[in-house]
Amino acid sequence: xxxxxxxxxxxxxxxxxxxxxxxxxxxxxxxxxxxxxxxxxxxxxxxxxxxxxxxxxxxxxxxxxxxxxxxxxxxxxxxxxxxxxxxxxxxxxxxxxxxxxxxxxxxxxxxxxxxxxxxxxxxxxxxxxxxxxxxxxxxxxxxxxxxxxxxxxxxxxxxxxxxxxxxxxxxxxxxxxxxxxxxxxxxxxxxxxxxxxxxxxxxxxxxxxxxxxxxxxxxxxxxxxxxxxxxxxxxxxxxxxxxxxxxxxxxxxxxxxxxxxxxxxxxxxxxxxxxxxxxxxxxxxxxxxxxxxxxxxxxxxxxxxxxxxxxxxxxxxxxxxxxxxxxxxxxxxxxxxxxxxxxxxxxxxxxxxxxxxxxxxxxxxxxxxxxxxxxxxxxxxxxxxxxxxxxxxxxxxxxxxxxxxxxxxxxxxxxxxxxxxxxxxxxxxxxxxxxxxxxxxxxxxxxxxxxxxxxxxxxxxxx
Amino acid sequence: xxxxxxxxxxxxxxxxxxxxxxxxxxxxxxxxxxxxxxxxxxxxxxxxxxxxxxxxxxxxxxxxxxxxxxxxxxxxxxxxxxxxxxxxxxxxxxxxxxxxxxxxxxxxxxxxxxxxxxxxxxxxxxxxxxxxxxxxxxxxxxxxxxxxxxxxxxxxxxxxxxxxxxxxxxxxxxxxxxxxxxxxxxxxxxxxxxxxxxxxxxxxxxxxxxxxxxxxxxxxxxxxxxxxxxxxxxxxxxxxxxxxxxxxxxxxxxxxxxxxxxxxxxxxxxxxxxxxxxxxxxxxxxxxxxxxxxxxxxxxxxxxxxxxxxxxxxxxxxxxxxxxxxxxxxxxxxxxxxxxxxxxxxxxxxxxxxxxxxxxxxxxxxxxxxxxxxxxxxxxxxxxxxxxxxxxxxxxxxxxxxxxxxxxxxxxxxxxxxxxxxxxxxxxxxxxxxxxxxxxxxxxxxxxxxxxxxxxxxxxxxx
Numbered sequence: 060x061x062x063x064x065x066x067x068x069x070x071x072x073x074x075x076x077x078x079x080x081x082x083x084x085x086x087x088x089x090x091x092x093x094x095x096x097x098x099x100x101x102x103x104x105x106x107x108x109x110x111x112x113x114x115x116x117x118x119x120x121x122x123x124x125x126x127x128x129x130x131x132x133x134x135x136x137x138x139x140x141x142x143x144x145x146x147x148x149x150x151x152x153x154x155x156x157x158x159x160x161x162x163x164x165x166x167x168x169x170x171x172x173x174x175x176x177x178x179x180x181x182x183x184x185x186x187x188x189x190x191x192x193x194x195x196x197x198x199x200x201x202x203x204x205x206x207x208x209x210x211x212x213x214x215x216x217x218x219x220x221x222x223x224x225x226x227x228x229x230x231x232x233x234x235x236x237x238x239x240x241x242x243x244x245x246x247x248x249x250x251x252x253x254x255x256x257x258x259x260x261x262x263x264x265x266x267x268x269x270x271x272x273x274x275x276x277x278x279x280x281x282x283x284x285x286x287x288x289x290x291x292x293x294x295x296x297x298x299x300x301x302x303x304x305x306x307x308x309x310x311x312x313x314x315x316x317x318x319x320x321x322x323x324x325x326x327x328x329x330x331x332x333x334x335x336x337x338x339x340x341x342x343x344x345x346x347x348x349x350x351x352x353x354x355x356x357x358x359x360x361x362x363x364x365x366x367x368x369x370x371x372x373x374x375x376x377x378x379x380x381x382x383x384x385x386x387x388x389x390x391x392x393x394x395x396x397x398x399x400x401x402x403x404x405x406x407x408x409x410x411x412x413x414x415x416x417x418x419x420x421x422x423x424x425x426x427x428x429x430x431x432x433x434x435x436x437x438x439x440x441x442x443x444x445x446x447x448x449x450x451x452x453x454x455x456x457x458x459x460x461x462x463x464x465x466x467x468x469x470x471x472x473x474x475x476x477x478x479x480x481x482x483x484x485x486x487x488x489x490x491x492x493x494x495x496x497x498x499x500x501x502x503x504x505x506x507x508x509x510x511x512x513x514x515x516x517x518x519x520x521x522x
Numbered sequence: 523x524x525x526x527x528x529x530x531x532x533x534x535x536x537x538x539x540x541x542x543x544x545x546x547x548x549x550x551x552x553x554x555x556x557x558x559x560x561x562x563x564x565x566x567x568x569x570x571x572x573x574x575x576x577x578x579x580x581x582x583x584x585x586x587x588x589x590x591x592x593x594x595x596x597x598x599x600x601x602x603x604x605x606x607x608x609x610x611x612x613x614x615x616x617x618x619x620x621x622x623x624x625x626x627x628x629x630x631x632x633x634x635x636x637x638x639x640x641x642x643x644x645x646x647x648x649x650x651x652x653x654x655x656x657x658x659x660x661x662x663x664x665x666x667x668x669x670x671x672x673x674x675x676x677x678x679x680x681x682x683x684x685x686x687x688x689x690x691x692x693x694x695x696x697x698x699x700x701x702x703x704x705x706x707x708x709x710x711x712x713x714x715x716x717x718x719x720x721x722x723x724x725x726x727x728x729x730x731x732x733x734x735x736x737x738x739x740x741x742x743x744x745x746x747x748x749x750x751x752x753x754x755x756x757x758x759x760x761x762x763x764x765x766x767x768x769x770x771x772x773x774x775x776x777x778x779x780x781x782x783x784x785x786x787x788x789x790x791x792x793x794x795x796x797x798x799x800x801x802x803x804x805x806x807x808x809x810x811x812x813x814x815x816x817x818x819x820x821x822x823x824x825x826x827x828x829x830x831x832x833x834x835x836x837x838x839x840x841x842x843x844x845x846x847x848x849x850x851x852x853x854x855x856x857x858x859x860x861x862x863x864x865x866x867x868x869x870x871x872x873x874x875x876x877x878x879x880x881x882x883x884x885x886x887x888x889x890x891x892x893x894x895x896x897x898x899x900x901x902x903x904x905x906x907x908x909x910x911x912x913x914x915x916x917x918x919x920x921x922x923x924x925x926x927x928x929x930x931x932x933x934x935x936x937x938x939x940x941x942x943x944x945x946x947x948x949x950x951x952x953x954x955x956x957x958x959x960x961x962x963x964x965x966x967x968x969x970x971x972x973x974x975x976x977x978x979x980x981x982x983x984x985x
Contacts, residue, residue: 077965110900110960124900225959359955371958374965378974379953392953399957408957437573437587470933473956477937480954481944490842490855491943492822493936494862494871495834496688497573502540502837511841 068094068172070384071156073146073320075099076108077370078351079177080128081377082384083138089385095138096169098158100145103202104130109370111205112229115212116236122202149174149324151344173346173384176334177377178317180352180368185221185312188284193292195307196285199226200314208309212237215306219243219295221282222312223250225400228266230309232402235270242303243274244295246281255413257428258447258461265405265463277301314368316353329355331366338390340380348384350376357393359480360411360458361420367396397476404465406444408472411459411479414449423452425522427512431505433466435497442466448475448509455484455517457510471506485514531557531635533847534619536609536783538562539571540833541814542640543591544840545847546601552848558601559632561621563608566665567593572833574668575692578675579699585665612637612787614807636809636847639797640840641780643815643831648684648775651747656755658770659748662689663777671772675700678769682706682758684745685775686713688863691729693772695865698733705766706737707758709744718876720891721910721924728868728926740764777831779816792818794829801853803843811847813839820856822943823874823921824883830859860939867928869907871935874922874942877912886915888985890975894968896929898960905929911938911972918947918980920973934969948977 070086072079075097083097097104105128113119130140141158144167148157156174158167182198184190197208208230212218218234219242220227227243228251234241243250249259250266267274277297285308286294295303316333327335327343334349336342338357342349352368354376372394382389399408417424428447435441444464451458460475462468478488488510495502503511516522533549535542538560546560560567568591576582593603604621607630611620619637621630645661647653660671671693675681681697682705683690690706691714697704706713712722713729730737743762748755748771758766779796790798790806797812799805801820805812815831817839835857845852862871880887891910898904907927914921923938925931941951951973958965966974979985 107898107900107960107965109958109965110898113901113960118902119900229959369958371956371963371965371967375953375955375970378966389952392950393955395955397955397957399959399962401959401961406962408962410955410957435570435573437570437582438576439581467933469957469962470930470936473933473937474940476956477940477946477954478944480950481941481946483940483944487855487943489852490838491940492838492856492858492860492873493834493939494860494873494932495572495832496692496862496864497570497576498864499862499869499871499932500834502570502572502834503841504834507838 069170070095070173070175071169071171072097072175072177073156074177074179074351074353075101075104075140076177076179076351076373077105078179078373078377079175080105080133081374082175082177082350082381083133084136085378085381086384087136087138089381091137096141097133097138098141098144098146100143100161101201102142104128104133104140104142106202108200111199111202112226112233114205115209115230116233122205125202146178146320149320149347151324151347154346171346173348175380176321176342176347176349176353177351178320178353180314180316182310183313183315184310185281187282189292190285193285193287194290195292197307197309199230199309199311211307212239215239217242217305219303219305219308221308221310224253224311224313225398227311228400228402228407230311231266231274235273239273241274242277242305244277244280244282244297244303246279248278250276251407253413254407254409254461255415255447258445258463261445262402262405262407262463266402269403275303277303314352316366316368318353321349321353330364333366339383339387340376340391341383348380350380359393359395365394367394369394369398392480395476395479397472399469399472405463406465406468407463408469409459409461410472410476411457412449413459413461417449417451417458422458424458425450425452425513425516427509427516429505429509429512431508432501433464433468433505434500438497440498444468444471444505446471446505446509448513450485450513450517452517455486456482457485457488471504474506485510485517489514532633533558533636533638534632534634535560535638535640536619537640537642537814537816538564538567538603539640539642539814539836540568541642541836541840542638543568543596544837545638545640545813545844546596547599548841548844549847550599550601552844554600559604560596560601561604561607561609563606563624564664565605567591567596567603567605569665571663574662574665575689575696577668578672578693579696585668588665609641609783612783612810614787614810617809634809636811638843639784639805639810639812639816640814641783641816643777643779645773646776646778647773648744650745652755653748656748656750657753658755660770660772662693662772662774674770675702678702680705680768682766682768682771684771684773687716687774687776688861690774691863691865691870693774694729694737698736702736704737705740705768707740707743707745707760707766709742711741713739714870716876717870717872717924718878718910721908721926724908725865725868725870725926729865732866738766740766777815779829779831781816784812784816793827796829802846802850803839803854804846811843813843822856822858828857830857832857832861855943858939858942860935862932862935868926869928869931870926871932872922872924873935873939874920875912876922876924880912880914880921885921887921888913888915888976888979890972890979892968892972892975894971895964896927896931896968897963901960903961907931907934907968909934909968909972911976913948913976913980915980918949919945920948920951934967937969948973948980952977
């Protein structure tokens with residue numbers, strides 16, 4: 060692989076969400092003389108898309124609060140920002156990108172010495188009849204999507220969510236908080252189906268116990284047709300003929316990478332059509348890097364390529380790619396799929412792989428699930444958490460953990476993340492010295508308790 | 523070393539605080555046939571001493587809530603409990619302990635096959651003139667201490683704390699919450715002097731900014747004489763002649779191990795007179811183990827013996843010792859000194875060693891201190907944390923971290939604990955995949971931000 064040390068050249072970045080701006084900012088710090096141009100087809104750069112559900116919920120009053128850095132801030136640091144410029148073609152032989160200026164339709168050819176593709180991902184739109192025929196079907200990805208949905212709430216009594224993963228459950232909270240009745244069409248046994256069934260069942264039970272009066276849950280089915288008139292849909296028909304009425308619809312059925320431009324340029328793609336990169340974020344073609352949601356990841360546990368696009372990962376990748384462009388010495392470890400969300404006071408989080416995934420991959424797994432108070436039971440703030448630990452019985456390494464509950468499950472999942480990254484065996488975990496005081500944890504932390512049980516199971520060969 | 527596999531013998535445990543009961547309970551689960559007798563000079567066994575400040579503060583209404591397991595519960599599991607029995611001599615050649623029954627003065631000789639010393643620690647009483655002459659000078663260690671101090675508050679307007687470490691700051695909160703004026707005599711530059719000065723200064727500033735009107739702080743001095751009459755002291759004279767008046771006094775100037783009985787029996791002692799043990803908790807003499815606050819620890823970072831007695835450690839040690847007594851295969855990794863406390867909404871926590879300790883030990887350290895919001899700044903619950911990271915510039919391993927602030931510093935310190943245990947280098951840390959969502963953290967966690975800065979300092983050799 061070619062190593063790029065001479066850096067008075069021009070770096071062109073396509074994309075202004077998280078990974079692109081991070082690459083630009085870090086690269087400028089690494090080498091202030093470098094010329095950086097960042098292009099985005101949006102009206103904004105560098106914003107926190109993850110905050111949108113809380114804007115919709117009204118926890119965040121102004122959408123401007125989600126802006127991390129303005130184009131002017133980038134310009135002040137010597138990074139040129141081009142808004143409303145859509146990349147339409149990469150001419151890799153001539154080191155050019157063709158952009159369309161969306162305001163005028165004008166085409167621009169932009170030369171690069173190094174290109175960074177940070178085009179992100181977009182909502183996946185399932186193949187539902189008439190899905191494109193109505194203007195009250197939304198997705199949530201960009202700032203303007205958040206504004207549209209927030210406006211839609213004002214005129215609505217009911218809404219339908221198509222899909223119920225991390226974004227779905229956050230929107231569910233936002234809608235319930237705003238007094239809407241919510242239909243959820245979820246083509247899985249339970250909501251939050253990225254968790255193991257025993258965990259997602261508990262999440263669903265909590266949600267339905269709390270707000271079941273205002274939620275109609277349509278599990279194990281999928282939308283096949285939208286019906287309506289005057290550009291508004293008011294009815295969704297599902298595969299089993301269920302007719303679901305509501306004032307508007309949000310599709311949150313996953314995302315797909317914006318990798319077409321890379322694919323058309325002949326760059327190698329991988330899992331889920333994401334752009335193949337090596338551990339330095341170099342693509343299959345010289346002088347072109349890819350970072351963030353558009354590119355493939357390496358899974359630390361499975362050691363396989365995967366596509367787990369997450370905002371925190373995008374930031375880390377941008378930083379690492381910038382270091383590589385400047386000096387080529389940042390080897391990215393990969394991802395665990397560590398993620399967290401909440402439904403009001405109820406946290407749901409995970410890291411590593413699930414029991415289901417582990418079994419599919421052929422691991423001989425031992426699991427345990429403990430439900431404990433998250434701090435000393437006599438403290439008024441004590442609350443319950445459930446931790447499910449998945450361990451490879453051969454290596455005795457932790458493969459994953461799932462945490463749920465009104466207590467602080469997230470801290471334990473964060474702690475396990477670093478254990479998994481370092482292939483820590485359950486036996487080494489037993490003595491883990493964690494900070495303890497009654498307002499923060501229990502004398503034997505629930506996590507250690509779970510690990511102890513796993514260790515006993517392993518030693519006694521109990522499945 | 524002798525390995526004890528045959529376990530229909532009798533195990534005698536001296537001590538009923540945390541490590542003793544944990545050893546008993548785990549050992550009984552490991553081998554239900556074993557005969558276990560647990561002796562304590564107190565009226566209770568198995569209670570959470572760490573909860574006492576919150577009982578005094580009135581957060582916990584009834585002291586019974588601090589009882590983890592009653593003597594009856596132990597008896598039901600086949601563990602004999604002897605309350606108010608003080609061990610006065612170990613006859614190691616004849617495998618006997620002499621106990622004094624405190625209710626009658628009667629002496630008992632008790633035979634053991636295996637002895638577990640879990641005698642804990644007691645408050646350190648500085649050499650202050652008249653310290654033993656008044657009945658309104660308290661310490662906080664046992665349940666009855668908590669009751670005495672809670673009663674003392676009722677008749678008092680002012681109190682003096684001698685010392686201000688973890689227990690001191692928790693008592694300070696309890697006293698302020700109960701409307702007392704508090705004098706603090708602290709023979710250090712700042713309160714919470716186990717932290718580095720730059721951190722303890724910030725802790726002190728927070729405390730004094732919040733409640734300075736009701737706190738008189740006497741730093742850099744120590745008590746030399748108590749004065750008073752009718753068995754009540756109302757005045758403390760310090761080494762620089764300061765006269766400090768109050769209705770009662772609590773001495774929280776550290777603890778010392780209850781190791782005299784072991785020392786008199788000829789067992790090897792170590793740091794701070796604690797009982798020497800190997801990584802299996804065997805003492806220097808066959809068939810005698812020691813666990814919990816009375817025994818020496820191995821520091822994971824410094825690889826040196828130390829004495830860092832903490833409740834969470836005591837529990838882990840009890841468990842590990844029990845496994846060794848039953849089957850001899852639990853090797854204890856050691857301690858990091860991970861600890862946490864809080865002053866109202868302000869968390870103070872640390873793990874590993876401080877910059878001061880690192881320098882004393884000859885490390886060439888690089889540190890960084892970052893102050894950041896603990897979650898997305900636009901979330902209403904976002905609060906500030908300050909993290910100080912200490913790294914060995916040679917090995918690039920993290921030696922310690924200190925965290926303070928109204929935000930969730932403790933989660934970050936817990937995460938680093940496992941990194942230190944596994945000698946994770948800062949370079950490996952950069953890609954750490956932590957769960958992220960706006961209510962829980964920032965896209966680049968403050969911890970990763972601090973690590974990134976350290977890495978840059980290391981690479982550019984900035985001190």
